[in-house]
Amino acid sequence: MTTETTPEARARKRKKLLFFILPVLVVAIYLGWVFYSRGRENRQIDAQARARQNAKQTAEDRKTVELMGGNRFEITNFYANPTAIRRGESAEVCYGMSNAKSVTLDPPDAPVWPAFSRCFDVTPKKETTYTLTATDAAGNTKTSTLTIKVK
Numbered sequence: 001m002t003t004e005t006t007p008e009a010r011a012r013k014r015k016k017l018l019f020f021i022l023p024v025l026v027v028a029i030y031l032g033w034v035f036y037s038r039g040r041e042n043r044q045i046d047a048q049a050r051a052r053q054n055a056k057q058t059a060e061d062r063k064t065v066e067l068m069g070g071n072r073f074e075i076t077n078f079y080a081n082p083t084a085i086r087r088g089e090s091a092e093v094c095y096g097m098s099n100a101k102s103v104t105l106d107p108p109d110a111p112v113w114p115a116f117s118r119c120f121d122v123t124p125k126k127e128t129t130y131t132l133t134a135t136d137a138a139g140n141t142k143t144s145t146l147t148i149k150v151k
Contacts, residue, residue, distance in 0.1 A: 068116055069098020073136040076116075078144040080130075084151060091148050093130060094119040100134040126150050 005013075069076055076096040085091050093110070097103065100114040107128065110120040114134070122130075129147045 071099065073099040073134075073140060073142065075100075075132060075134055075142050075144045078132050078146055080122075080146050080148050083147070084149040085124075086151050087125065088123070090121045090123040092119050093122050093146070093148075095132050095144075097134045097142075099136055101137045102135045104133045106131045106133070122148070124148055124150055 078095045096117045103112045105112045109122045
């Protein structure tokens with residue numbers, strides 16, 4: 001028993017195969033296009049979100065730099081708490097500056113260095129006037145003074 005197929009039977013099989021493969025191929029192309037277009041759209045949305053986040057971060061960074069003195073050279077604060085003490089007590093001296101290269105304190109009761117905000121304790125034996133001097137990279141200086149009274 002031979003199962004030779006006639007040309008007509010082969011043509012019918014090709015037609016059936018063509019009518020089966022063609023819709024599958026169309027569906028596959030459509031699904032490929034859908035996945036590609038959605039992926040591209042998602043990448044665009046992600047890029048826009050990153051751009052907004054970067055812009056927001058940049059604005060916050062600029063605001064922070066400006067709050068910290070920006071590119072200005074200055075002593076932003078220099079104060080004592082309390083400003084009047086009794087003999088043997090200590091007071092907290094705080095200072096802050098922007099864009100300073102070096103700092104000195106006279107009299108040198110504690111080590112100092114350029115800082116946005118720093119505090120240290122002092123225990124003067126008599127009324128003392130402290131002078132904070134800051135120097136920038138160009139050699140410009142700024143000074144500020146405060147007095148702690150001792151009763």
